[in-house]
Amino acid sequence: MRVRTAYAVAAVMSLALLSGCGAADMTKQASPFANAQGAKTVTLSVQSWVGAQANVAVAQYLLEHKLGYRVDTVQVDEVPAWDALSQGRVDAILEDWGHPDQEKRYVDDKKTITRAGGLGVTGHIGWYVPTYLVKQHPDITNWKNLNKYSSLFRTAESGSKGQLMDGSPSYVTNDKALVTNLKLNYQVVFAGSEAAQITQMKQFAKEKKPFLTYWYAPQWLFKKVPMTEVELPAYKEGCDADAAKVACAYPHSPLQKYLNTDFAKKGGKAAAFLKKFKWTTEDQNEVSLMIADQKMSPADAAKKWVDNHPATWKAWLS
Numbered sequence: 001m002r003v004r005t006a007y008a009v010a011a012v013m014s015l016a017l018l019s020g021c022g023a024a025d026m027t028k029q030a031s032p033f034a035n036a037q038g039a040k041t042v043t044l045s046v047q048s049w050v051g052a053q054a055n056v057a058v059a060q061y062l063l064e065h066k067l068g069y070r071v072d073t074v075q076v077d078e079v080p081a082w083d084a085l086s087q088g089r090v091d092a093i094l095e096d097w098g099h100p101d102q103e104k105r106y107v108d109d110k111k112t113i114t115r116a117g118g119l120g121v122t123g124h125i126g127w128y129v130p131t132y133l134v135k136q137h138p139d140i141t142n143w144k145n146l147n148k149y150s151s152l153f154r155t156a157e158s159g160s161k162g163q164l165m166d167g168s169p170s171y172v173t174n175d176k177a178l179v180t181n182l183k184l185n186y187q188v189v190f191a192g193s194e195a196a197q198i199t200q201m202k203q204f205a206k207e208k209k210p211f212l213t214y215w216y217a218p219q220w221l222f223k224k225v226p227m228t229e230v231e232l233p234a235y236k237e238g239c240d241a242d243a244a245k246v247a248c249a250y251p252h253s254p255l256q257k258y259l260n261t262d263f264a265k266k267g268g269k270a271a272a273f274l275k276k277f278k279w280t281t282e283d284q285n286e287v288s289l290m291i292a293d294q295k296m297s298p299a300d301a302a303k304k305w306v307d308n309h310p311a312t313w314k315a316w317l318s
Helices: 014-020 050-064 078-086 098-107 133-138 146-155 175-181 194-206 261-266 269-274 279-290 299-310 310-317
Strands: 043-046 070-075 092-096 113-130 164-165 186-190 212-217 227-230 252-260
Touching: 014 194, 043 050, 043 078, 043 227, 043 252, 050 070, 050 092, 050 279, 050 299, 050 310, 070 194, 078 092, 078 098, 092 113, 092 164, 098 113, 113 133, 113 146, 113 194, 113 269, 113 279, 146 164, 164 175, 164 194, 175 186, 212 227, 227 279, 252 261, 252 269, 261 269, 279 299, 299 310
Parallel strands: 043 070, 043 092, 164 186, 164 212
Antiparallel strands: 092 252, 113 212, 113 227, 113 252
């Protein structure tokens, strides 16, 4: 139930950028090599959450070390990334959590963006509480009981209401509408980025304090801080069509890849490789954990994964 979507680097991705979930749009800093005919260069859009960075790190490593391309990366927030891709400022988006309006505009109508298949990972946004809290209050996992426990989640930022912690305002989120439409005594408070949100959750967990958070899977943090999803009203097709009236859970979203249409046609081995790039939630979490928790550079994490999984990536090059 976590569509929230969730999501840089300029030449080489840095762990410090994990804090950039809400980073400013950088489409104007697009690579001059993007969509350059005949150039052995690929420009990838990279979002600020670590799962998306893991995709780009592995794709970049293989493009550079196995196919001989130079890879440039540009940080772009989710919706502006579609504009950048359509205009050829970037060549590919490797993890999209679902933007039907953008897909209709650029893929179906303008045809400036081409579908490149599924990433192999299913994304889910939802509301989560720490599992240690569920052991104390088993009924807290039903949204109908949240008001009964709102006082547990009060913070300086939420005042007299319970705090529902979100990451970046740039993510896909229906949380303000959900709080209003479900008549919940909660205040949505944005941490500002995935990294800031993780820091807060880890601190709460260390002190065994209650917290309610917008979160998503796949995500490596579940291995460090066990969390249980709060059951929201069941998702039904179209229940989120009107953003102001949303009163249902987030859908499960098979994450998708997209290419600039000219690049899809003329990008040669790089375009073919990115179309075939497909891995599992476990693969992504393995690389994400190395980057975010073990403090490896994205390049080193990608190399380690590549060294350990030749059977998987060799199929992408065939």
